[in-house]
Amino acid sequence: MRFLLDGIVVGAVCSMLVVQPVLAAGAVPMPAKGKATEIQGDERVLHALNRFTFGPRPGDVAAVRSMGLERWFERQLDPASIDDSALDARLAAFSAMRLDQVDLMHRFPNPAVIRVMARQGDPLPMDPVERAIYGDQIEFYKMKVAAKSNADSAGKKMATDDSMEAQANAASQAKAENEGADPLAVAPEQHVGALYAQDATDKMMDMPPDVRFQAILRMQPKELAGFRRSLSKRELLQVVSGMTPEQKEILLALGGSNRVIAPELTQSRLVRDIYSDRQLEAVMTDFWLNHFNVYVKKSQLEPDLIPAYEREVIRPNALGRFEDLLVATAKSPAMLVYLDNWRSAGPDSAQARRRAKFGDASKNGAEGLNENYARELMELHTLGVGGGYTQADVTQVAKVFTGWGIEKPYLGATYSFQANRHQPGDKTVMGKTIRGGGEEEGLQVLHMLATSPATAKFISTKLAVRFVSDDPPPALVDRMSKAFLSSGGDMKVVLRTMFRSPEFWSPEVDRAKVKTPLEFVVSAVRASGAEVKNAQPLVQALDKLGMPLYGMQTPNGYDWKKEPWVSTGALVSRMNFALVLSANKVNGVRTDWVAMLGSGGLAVPVSVSSETAEAVKERKLEDMLLGEPVGERTRAAVLAQFDDASMKENAAKEFDLRGDEVGGGRRVQAQGDAQAAGMAGLLLGSPEFQRR
Structure with missing residues (x-):
């Protein structure tokens, strides 16, 4: 897409965030005479949503206004009072994350357990599912050991032979031997014969899901590896079609427990942050996970331990x-x-x-x-x-x-x-x-x-940095510290004190916090009303943006201040993510811009110039995605993209635009309104959206 490559416009939008100073709340000037000393009206609601949630969704401002801001905040402080069953339905896809730690480690054995069992010849579990998981992993381990042994032998042979031709022959032989020992490298016909001919594959596809699942469990490891290799990507999806989430993860675990636990951990975390109605609990869980940081790659044990750490240690105590x-x-x-x-x-x-x-x-x-x-x-x-x-x-x-x-x-x-x-x-x-x-x-x-x-001040300062500004006012920190000590460290009391302090509502701290990559990605998905069917690409996006989940190696956690996140390269990467997201180019994540904007957002009447119509649409997107107008420089940069005829032509090809006559006027009908998607991407990547 051309706007992904347009460095001039993207760079101009990003540079506004880099050069625009963030006025520290601790250095707030006295307001001019007659100027409000606190944010009021819908701006007050929007400010609260930007600080106490991962960003507002379409309609959230109106919903909070209707409920009353004070009542909404008190309700968020009591997450048990909020029905989150819709989130629970989404999280049902990650059944391993519901297991307690002992059951999780028993069902999905650690590589260390597999090594010991393989070396000692320990008996397999009696449960047929666990027997298949353990048996396959032990066999795969033995195959890898044999492959390494073959490779080492071939390497020694090559090192003692000065002949280039002999070295080439040895390399070829080593490759063949390796492939023979690596279950994922062999051609299926090498060890499964006619069992997986196309007609046999078709027969398995015709089986009911439960029967198909049991048939796969009964395969020997080498047969299973060959079966995998014999299928196209489309056929692999057909194999698991109709199976339960638990059955799918069991089949995935046959190739190694690490293929289940870490992906489910990170994906379920993002799904919760995006969809939970208990947003303050989710934000505080993120805060404490960062404060009490653990690194998922510290050892082979950590991936097994973090699900219970988050579920049983951090989240239940996040507001306690x-x-x-x-x-x-x-x-x-x-x-x-x-x-x-x-x-x-x-x-x-x-x-x-x-x-x-x-x-x-x-x-x-x-x-x-x-x-x-x-x-x-x-x-x-x-x-x-x-x-x-x-x-x-x-x-x-x-x-x-x-x-x-x-x-x-x-x-x-x-x-x-x-x-x-x-x-x-x-x-x-x-x-x-x-x-x-x-x-x-x-x-x-x-x-x-x-x-x-000292602890009261340290925790209060860190909370104020997260929720208020990079340089929070000392008076606010002192007030929060006193609340911490008098309440015995009750987070509800501390957060309520912050919420009711004038410094929190100062106009100078509005949009003064730069989002971390996690806050940016989640807020962009929430603002765009996207439907997430597969969160793994979002997990990968966080890796690329420099904030992998559970990926901070040092105990200090990620920084809540802006400095690590506002380099030009990092902001361009954010812009590119926003453009790809809005263009529905993130696999498994979809936004329907036609539905989001409504028919009025797509209409371009004949009597109105295209420039004016585009401006109307752009302002509607501003209100929908940010809840308030952007600056004139940002608006001009966004609209400039759509003054370019070649940009429009390329966007039309990209999104399959079709003209349609409606009621005497003309509107552009798209599978996903390309113009709206392009504008939305630039707005999601804008300086205003990068701040909360």
């Missing part, structure tokens, strides 16, 4: 007491693995003494005292830098949390306090004596940190 959330994260296997506390053992613990006596330094994977969690607990989770702690305090807190570990890490990974790894005796943390008492020591430290004034 901070101390409850802090304790839940400290005991979470996802956090224990990510910051290595599950491997930490006291230097004077019973386990350490036993290791010293018998010389077994690898017992239970313990590697001595680990300070990672203790350091991040104080620096990133509670007190913040400059919160009054020292390196000595970090070491003492690390000793306090020895023994906070995991039971059966690859077979359920549940929290367990392991007394034999705990450092005995009293500890001193920030001048306070923590009496030796095992697990209770950790709870005392967490309570001390959760109720500290």
